[in-house]
Amino acid sequence: MGSQARREEFEDQALVHLDRVFHLALRLTRNRTEAEDLAQETYLRAFKHFDQFDPGTNCRAWLFAILRNAFLNQQKRQGREVPGLDEGELERFATEMADGPGTLESPEEELLKGVAGAELVAALERLPLIFREAVVLADVEECSYKEIAQICGVPMGTVMSRLSRGRRLLRRALETLVREREGLRRLR
Amino acid sequence: MTCQELRACLGAHLDGELDLSLSLAADEHLAFCVGCQWAYARERELRTLVRTRFPREGAPAALGERIRGALARAARGPRIGAPRRWFYWAAPAAALVLIAVGVGLWQRSAPPPVVRELVAKHAMYSRLDAPAEIVSASQEAVAGWFKGKVRFDVAVPDFSPSGIRLVGGRLADLSDRQVAYLLYEKGRNLVSLFAFPSRGLALPSGEGASGGDERFYVAKVNGAEVVIWTQGPLAYALVSSLDRESLLECADTVWRLVGSRTPPGA
Ligand SMILES: [Zn+2]
Numbered sequence: 001m002g003s004q005a006r007r008e009e010f011e012d013q014a015l016v017h018l019d020r021v022f023h024l025a026l027r028l029t030r031n032r033t034e035a036e037d038l039a040q041e042t043y044l045r046a047f048k049h050f051d052q053f054d055p056g057t058n059c060r061a062w063l064f065a066i067l068r069n070a071f072l073n074q075q076k077r078q079g080r081e082v083p084g085l086d087e088g089e090l091e092r093f094a095t096e097m098a099d100g101p102g103t104l105e106s107p108e109e110e111l112l113k114g115v116a117g118a119e120l121v122a123a124l125e126r127l128p129l130i131f132r133e134a135v136v137l138a139d140v141e142e143c144s145y146k147e148i149a150q151i152c153g154v155p156m157g158t159v160m161s162r163l164s165r166g167r168r169l170l171r172r173a174l175e176t177l178v179r180e181r182e183g184l185r186r187l188r
Numbered sequence: 189m190t191c192q193e194l195r196a197c198l199g200a201h202l203d204g205e206l207d208l209s210l211s212l213a214a215d216e217h218l219a220f221c222v223g224c225q226w227a228y229a230r231e232r233e234l235r236t237l238v239r240t241r242f243p244r245e246g247a248p249a250a251l252g253e254r255i256r257g258a259l260a261r262a263a264r265g266p267r268i269g270a271p272r273r274w275f276y277w278a279a280p281a282a283a284l285v286l287i288a289v290g291v292g293l294w295q296r297s298a299p300p301p302v303v304r305e306l307v308a309k310h311a312m313y314s315r316l317d318a319p320a321e322i323v324s325a326s327q328e329a330v331a332g333w334f335k336g337k338v339r340f341d342v343a344v345p346d347f348s349p350s351g352i353r354l355v356g357g358r359l360a361d362l363s364d365r366q367v368a369y370l371l372y373e374k375g376r377n378l379v380s381l382f383a384f385p386s387r388g389l390a391l392p393s394g395e396g397a398s399g400g401d402e403r404f405y406v407a408k409v410n411g412a413e414v415v416i417w418t419q420g421p422l423a424y425a426l427v428s429s430l431d432r433e434s435l436l437e438c439a440d441t442v443w444r445l446v447g448s449r450t451p452p453g454a
Pocket residue numbers: 190191192194217221222223224
């Protein structure tokens with residue numbers, strides 16, 4: 001394939017997913033400028049390795065996997081939060097957070113009804129990376145567990161447990177946010 | 189299936205990710221267990237909430253064009269494995285390990301977080317194929333581009349007498365603040381000049397610097413030379429793998445340029 005044709009082929013297959021790639025980058029980095037750079041880096045890497053892409057498979061999931069790797073490498077280079085170093089501790093943290101008092105008794109179905117999009121984003125951003133990415137991939141990007149397992153390079157069982165913890169954490173973060181908002185309103 | 193088993197796979201059941209036999213067992217349990225029905229409904233509500241209300245932001249319009257441009261350059265440019273546009277010092281991973289191992293020995297001279305973050309930014313951008321948002325060798329054009337984008341006046345110095353030419357500029361950030369980032373190059377070395385409001389930042393100072401020039405803090409971090417100083421309300425940082433002398437010369441140029449623009453006492 002000529003280099004021009006190769007690039008066109010790549011743009012047709014991969015660039016259509018730019019919105020999703022940018023969005024995942026935004027949720028991982030939590031920063032617009034960094035997300036744009038990460039998206040660009042993802043595409044350049046993907047282009048370099050385009051011959052390794054199997055056209056029969058899901059291009060978006062392939063891009064997500066590259067993006068995640070690029071992100072983790074950046075984090076390591078900058079000495080920032082890297083997941084998986086002490087997963088046991090993260091899981092304990094999650095369990096404590098999620099099983100704290102109040103989970104069962106309050107009727108937060110009502111509470112959650114008025115949640116706004118911005119609050120969902122804010123709540124999600126409070127989650128540690130491995131739970132945040134599981135929830136975003138499953139519930140926002142609507143990836144299958146198998147895709148998530150491939151993207152994150154973990155077994156299906158791990159996807160399942162991270163996701164269920166992640167959702168519990170998200171619920172608690174949302175409850176906290178909503179209560180804070182309600183508390184403020186009462187004060188006014 | 190017990191309640192506990194069901195709760196463990198509730199989400200997967202909801203996502204349709206259980207195999208057939210488990211899924212049937214789950215349904216069977218749900219048919220008679222009110223507590224689990226309730227938990228299932230809660231789980232479903234949260235999932236629906238996220239799926240319907242989470243804002244799925246699209247990419248900014250300019251990003252697609254920027255990436256197309258970078259891809260075109262990558263396709264035209266050097267093949268895989270060939271040298272990149274800018275030299276990047278070898279093995280950053282190894283450098284990090286060295287820092288970790290040497291921490292006990294080097295604690296006294298360990299650079300502050302701000303310095304490390306600036307060096308990390310420089311390293312990251314020297315690896316990107318098209319890091320500048322405005323590509324121009326014109327000082328006026330680059331300075332003008334920043335107007336309205338940052339809340340301070342950006343001085344764009346001329347380093348051409350030292351053979352260092354302006355590549356362009358971009359926005360970056362540091363902790364919570366905006367940074368005006370100017371990119372220069374000499375041969376295959378990237379020279380990064382960062383300018384940002386200094387208020388509230390723990391910045392190193394050049395006080396007591398060996399070698400005499402107390403205006404500037406200098407350090408070598410991960411193989412890169414760093415020069416930092418504060419002048420008026422702004423802090424400036426130069427990062428490059430050029431030698432320290434060249435970088436100090438640049439710093440002096442910026443110092444004089446900024447000094448000439450800031451009214452005394454301001
Ligand atoms: Zn039950």
